Amino acid sequence: MSRRLRMGMVGGGPGAFIGPVHKMAAELDGKIQLVAGAFSQSAERSRAAGLSFGIDPSRAYASYQAMIDAETKREDGIDFVVIATPNHLHLPVAEAALSAGIAVMSDKPATATYDEALKLEAVVASAGLPYGLTHTYAGYSLVREARSLCAAEALGPIRKVAVEYLQGWLSRPLETTGQKQAAWRSDPALNGPGGCIGDIGTHAFHLVEYVTGLKVTSMNAALRTVVPGRKLDDDCNALLRLEGGASGTLMCSQVAAGERNGLRLRVYGEKGSIEWHQEDPNRLSVKWLDGPEETRHAAGGYLSPDALAVTRLPGGHPEGYIEAFAVLYREFADGLIAWRKDNACVLPAMLPGIQAGVRGMRFIERAIESSRIEAWVEF
């Protein structure tokens, strides 16, 4: 394709967290350009965001419906929509775009509830259009290396998994101060029923299944709300059982004071184990039962083809969050370009899509149920 793919964003208004990250990541490889958006539910704020992003002011819309209506009538209309809003809008925006023949890249969680995710799965299937989900951590080269090691059974059969995602930013009732990221995340109507378990637990859950290639089959979760007056969970511990007999723990919290974005995964097989930290993403520790411990570095020529395929810089030039995000966009762009050519929707296998979205929503629903009945639940 001789031109860049045209992206329309929903969300990402003034002061938003992830919308601007989507723009940076989408445009990093020169395959995509932000050209339109409904950046806020306020027309004025949408216009202000459009100006700051440098798009044609006439393409900063007052609502996502207006954007889809206008853009489908243009010859140079958008090729896909990115959804970077609070969770309650993920389904309606995705549905409106897909029904209008526009592909979707959505931020996680896929929807606000599990029932919505099932509905979205049907919409995606009947539209036959590309749908990607930005589980950012799947874009790191050393996460791909860990996945390759598991796929090649280098560690032997997997016996144990330990994943934790610890943040401290909700240690106080920030939502009562008007802080916008905290406000919608603490409101069940805008966020959905899973608080911390949905916001970051889904990332941890996705990482486990993505790296090991094993599905979680049952879970015993304990969710609680630590900060008085908060309407949703902010702290969770869960025991997992996985296919093949492995067991695991998943811990997530947004009241772990002092923690910033502490996502850490450990996977133990019969012969060895791996350990990866999101805050130190250019190193993967590989420990062997019968050999010395290794540290694999990003961009090392010895890495797997899957890891090297998503490496941009020579070793010692750290890649981070934006680059990992950009990997997902590059794969989405490749899938969309292929779809435009052949009209067959086959996204790269490494890119999380609707299946991962449904799994994530099932995880939230199961965790809430397990915690409510204080017992193991099947998936």
Ligand code: NAD
């Ligand atoms: P945010 O509050 O910072 O931004 C949300 C934006 O959506 C705001 O600009 C708001 O004005 C806009 N918005 C609300 N209603 C709208 C509407 N009707 N039309 C258009 N825009 C509207 O939230 P955030 O932290 O950026 O999170 C947004 C989404 O991204 C959430 O689903 C969250 O789970 C996800 N997220 C993902 C990651 C990741 O690592 N992949 C990280 C952070 C957030």
